[in-house]
Amino acid sequence: MASGVAAWLPFARAAAIGWMPVANMPMPIAPTEKNKRADELIVLNVSGRRFETWRNTLDRYPDTLLGSSEKEFFYNEETKEYFFDRDADVFRAVLNFYRTGKLHYPRSECITSYDEELSFFGIIPEIIGDCCYEEYKDRRRENQERLMDDDEDKKDAKLPNMTFRETMWRAFENPHTSTMALVFYYVTGFFIAISVLTNVVETVPCGATPNTKEVTCGDRYTVAFFCMDTACVLIFTVEYLMRLFAAPSRYRFMRSVMSIIDVVAILPYYIGLVMTDNEDVSGAFVTLRVFRVFRIFKFSRHSQGLRILGYTLKSCASELGFLLFSLTMAIIIFATVMFYAEKGSTSSKFTSIPASFWYTIVTMTTLGYGDMVPKTIAGKIFGSICSLSGVLVIALPVPVIVSNFSRIYHQNQRADKRRAQKMQKARLARIRISKTGSSNAFLHSKRNGLFSEALELTSSIEEEQHLSKNQSLLESQHHHLLHCLEKTTNHEFADELCYEQSYLEGALQSYPSQSPSLSSQEGMTGTCCTRHTKRNHAPLPNSSIPTCALSHTHPHHNLQELSTIHIQPLNTSRSSLNMRVDEPARLNCQSGTITTAIISIPTPPATTPESDAHPPPPGPTLQNVVKVSAL
Amino acid sequence: ISFLYTCTAVLIFPNIDSVEDELELSAVRHRPEGLEQLEALTRFNRKELQILYRGFKNECPSGVVNEDTFKDIYSQFFPQGDASTYAHFLFNAFDTDKDGSVSFEDFVMGLSILLRGSVQEKLNWAFNLYDINKDGYITKEEMLDIMKAIYDMMGKCTYPLLKDDTPRQHVEIFFQKMDKNKDGVVTIDEFIDCCQNDENIMRSMQLFDNVI
Numbered sequence: 001m002a003s004g005v006a007a008w009l010p011f012a013r014a015a016a017i018g019w020m021p022v023a024n025m026p027m028p029i030a031p032t033e034k035n036k037r038a039d040e041l042i043v044l045n046v047s048g049r050r051f052e053t054w055r056n057t058l059d060r061y062p063d064t065l066l067g068s069s070e071k072e073f074f075y076n077e078e079t080k081e082y083f084f085d086r087d088a089d090v091f092r093a094v095l096n097f098y099r100t101g102k103l104h105y106p107r108s109e110c111i112t113s114y115d116e117e118l119s120f121f122g123i124i125p126e127i128i129g130d131c132c133y134e135e136y137k138d139r140r141r142e143n144q145e146r147l148m149d150d151d152e153d154k155k156d157a158k159l160p161n162m163t164f165r166e167t168m169w170r171a172f173e174n175p176h177t178s179t180m181a182l183v184f185y186y187v188t189g190f191f192i193a194i195s196v197l198t199n200v201v202e203t204v205p206c207g208a209t210p211n212t213k214e215v216t217c218g219d220r221y222t223v224a225f226f227c228m229d230t231a232c233v234l235i236f237t238v239e240y241l242m243r244l245f246a247a248p249s250r251y252r253f254m255r256s257v258m259s260i261i262d263v264v265a266i267l268p269y270y271i272g273l274v275m276t277d278n279e280d281v282s283g284a285f286v287t288l289r290v291f292r293v294f295r296i297f298k299f300s301r302h303s304q305g306l307r308i309l310g311y312t313l314k315s316c317a318s319e320l321g322f323l324l325f326s327l328t329m330a331i332i333i334f335a336t337v338m339f340y341a342e343k344g345s346t347s348s349k350f351t352s353i354p355a356s357f358w359y360t361i362v363t364m365t366t367l368g369y370g371d372m373v374p375k376t377i378a379g380k381i382f383g384s385i386c387s388l389s390g391v392l393v394i395a396l397p398v399p400v401i402v403s404n405f406s407r408i409y410h411q412n413q414r415a416d417k418r419r420a421q422k423m424q425k426a427r428l429a430r431i432r433i434s435k436t437g438s439s440n441a442f443l444h445s446k447r448n449g450l451f452s453e454a455l456e457l458t459s460s461i462e463e464e465q466h467l468s469k470n471q472s473l474l475e476s477q478h479h480h481l482l483h484c485l486e487k488t489t490n491h492e493f494a495d496e497l498c499y500e501q502s503y504l505e506g507a508l509q510s511y512p513s514q515s516p517s518l519s520s521q522e523g524m525t526g527t528c529c530t531r532h533t534k535r536n537h538a539p540l541p542n543s544s545i546p547t548c549a550l551s552h553t554h555p556h557h558n559l560q561e562l563s564t565i566h567i568q569p570l571n572t573s574r575s576s577l578n579m580r581v582d583e584p585a586r587l588n589c590q591s592g593t594i595t596t597a598i599i600s601i602p603t604p605p606a607t608t609p610e611s612d613a614h615p616p617p618p619g620p621t622l623q624n625v626v627k628v629s630a631l
Numbered sequence: 632i633s634f635l636y637t638c639t640a641v642l643i644f645p646n647i648d649s650v651e652d653e654l655e656l657s658a659v660r661h662r663p664e665g666l667e668q669l670e671a672l673t674r675f676n677r678k679e680l681q682i683l684y685r686g687f688k689n690e691c692p693s694g695v696v697n698e699d700t701f702k703d704i705y706s707q708f709f710p711q712g713d714a715s716t717y718a719h720f721l722f723n724a725f726d727t728d729k730d731g732s733v734s735f736e737d738f739v740m741g742l743s744i745l746l747r748g749s750v751q752e753k754l755n756w757a758f759n760l761y762d763i764n765k766d767g768y769i770t771k772e773e774m775l776d777i778m779k780a781i782y783d784m785m786g787k788c789t790y791p792l793l794k795d796d797t798p799r800q801h802v803e804i805f806f807q808k809m810d811k812n813k814d815g816v817v818t819i820d821e822f823i824d825c826c827q828n829d830e831n832i833m834r835s836m837q838l839f840d841n842v843i
Binding site for chain 1: 682683685686687689690704705708709711721724738741742745746753754756757760761777778781782784785786788789790791793797801804805822826831832834835836838839841842
């Protein structure tokens with residue numbers, strides 16, 4: 001129950017008078033407010049700022065610091081106020097929680113300080129209201145990511161007892177870890193540059209002798225270039241093999257992009273070595289040399305920016321695809337139009353539609369080489385339309401891609417996708433939990449309530465006080481209200497398990513029959529609901545009553561309430577609980593039998609059974625059916 | 632290509648057209664009568680009225696409760712079942728001037744009867760609650776509606792299972808008890824007579840006297 005409506009509980013209880021004439025059973029006793037005192041103002045001094053509130057407001061949440069007696073530790077006798085040496089701003093949010101029942105997260109606060117304050121005051125952050133919950137979770141996740149990053153940085157510190165292999169791998173991945181790694185890093189970078197440079201210079205014409213035609217440097221200094229190439233490839237091969245050796249997962253390493261680039265960079269050389277100067281394949285051999293340019297991609301290991309660029313291109317694949325598609329469409333349309341427009345003119349360069357593709361592309365990207373120009377009027381008109389629309393078609397998807405780029409750089413976006421999936425599920429789960437929580441609380445306290453009634457009657461006041469301390473007055477009043485409703489309708493609240501079980505039983509059973517077998521042992525089975533009670537039972541002294549099944553009509557010892565269909569829940573004392581634990585078979589929820597017995601206090605040992613008009617049949621799943629005879 | 636740059640600039644700063652929602656007409660506000668008048672009208676003393684009003688105003692800052700809010704608040708006390716039908720009947724019982732909303736006066740006068748009234752008055756109030764069309768007679772149909780509403784509050788998970796005719800049976804029992812002349816309706820006198828003769832009911836009427 002949200003304590004925001006705690007103020008309306010008296011109203012709900014008063015309205016329960018509307019059930020009274022309808023009920024056929026007497027109602028349970030209302031919980032009395034022991035030491036009821038007039039509501040008073042409490043002063044809370046938080047770092048000098050004074051907050052005042054009613055005592056009842058704080059009492060709404062008895063399991064927090066302010067709502068329980070824990071605050072007495074902070075009571076200052078001289079100034080008659082409670083002093084907390086904490087943050088006053090966050091305390092505002094905490095106090096508002098008591099007042100309104102909703103906990104808000106002030107956005108200007110640091111997440112860690114807020115968490116600390118909440119844990120100091122004993123408030124769990126899960127009850128933050130929906131309005132602030134997403135923000136809170138976001139900030140929390142960011143903080144955790146930051147912590148994880150910090151941890152990763154710390155991990156780089158050299159761990160003792162790392163194998164040589166692991167050291168090597170670390171050196172490869174992060175060159176700043178050791179001097180050797182740094183040297184290696186720079187050396188490989190240098191050789192990549194050299195290799196690329198030689199590729200480029202190879203093709204430059206240099207040093208022409210007057211009578212022969214110009215030769216490229218590569219042809220002139222073949223041996224030199226060949227040696228250079230060999231050296232580079234050797235270095236690259238060694239590097240690749242070393243990485244392969246050091247990789248923790250060789251298979252994964254071989255599949256990674258960087259290693260593929262490495263392989264592609266050095267393979268042509270070896271292929272060229274294998275294939276000797278064979279005229280037929282020399283053409284292919286030349287092609288292979290083109291692949292040497294891929295060595296430039298090896299630079300991406302050295303440059304973070306290059307990697308990010310590659311990553312963003314990959315992630316913008318859909319937008320790029322759209323751009324390509326729209327361009328292709330436009331190109332085909334305009335090429336066709338231009339072809340047919342220019343078909344008539346003589347010596348037109350627009351010989352076929354594919355030939356017009358070139359014109360369309362050049363025009364649409366506003367390049368305008370001028371090698372193909374339309375001559376007819378129609379051609380010129382369509383040409384101008386083409387160039388105008390080209391700007392539009394290209395301009396549309398490109399900003400989308402650009403904005404994509406800017407998005408990628410924000411780290412939050414990863415959290416975005418994760419959030420969307422978890423958000424909805426988590427919210428529904430929270431709502432469900434809070435709902436079942438309140439109804440479960442009632443089922444718990446029902447057992448406790450019966451207990452305390454019995455104890456009242458056996459006049460053991462100490463146990464009663466001990467038990468009722470566990471519940472706030474508000475809760476006990478609310479539970480009393482639910483109790484009255486049960487009485488009015490002669491049905492009880494049960495949890496889902498019992499409901500399904502009894503539903504199945506209802507389907508199975510033929511007709512309620514009264515079977516006369518009596519329970520042979522004192523330890524009787526209970527409802528599956530009572531399994532919950534084990535947690536809440538306070539330790540009891542061994543009472544003289546071996547079994548303790550109580551009826552609500554106890555105060556009157558009235559066994560004549562047979563006109564109503566009435567099943568009483570079983571409440572077991574601690575002693576029989578122990579017995580129950582020894583016989584776990586009985587606790588099986590499959591045996592959903594209810595046994596009832598009334599013990600009239602003046603005659604302790606007598607066990608008088610009451611009518612049980614609803615005995616379930618001994619189905620195959622029931623292990624131990626106990627039935628009670630009717631009076 | 633510079634054209635493309637301007638395009639990107641346009642996109643980076645998107646122009647969100649914000650349509651201002653029309654301001655809703657401010658909710659109906661209501662200020663209650665002064666404390667003295669309420670003291671005279673009800674049987675609460677000053678302090679009790681203060682406590683009641685503070686709680687009331689906390690939940691309903693506008694000063695009046697409409698039926699939806701009422702149903703919301705009442706449903707919070709019965710998480711397992713559906714309290715909206717019964718809350719509807721309760722709302723009609725509290726809304727004595729039938730203006731569709733429960734003001735603080737209505738609220739506090741109802742509570743005064745329930746918590747501080749004589750048994751006669753309480754029974755009168757209960758009769759008023761059951762008599763849905765306020766014609767002075769409780770018919771079986773009206774009682775069945777009320778009964779179903781009460782059983783709805785129990786929800787699905789009950790023990791024993793709620794059968795469909797459980798409310799009807801309960802109504803039968805009620806009428807057997809209350810309807811002395813067996814004419815199919817229960818009048819106020821029959822009701823009060825019968826309740827005063829029933830020990831259980833008399834005792835349970837006093838149950839909530841110490842609520843405030």
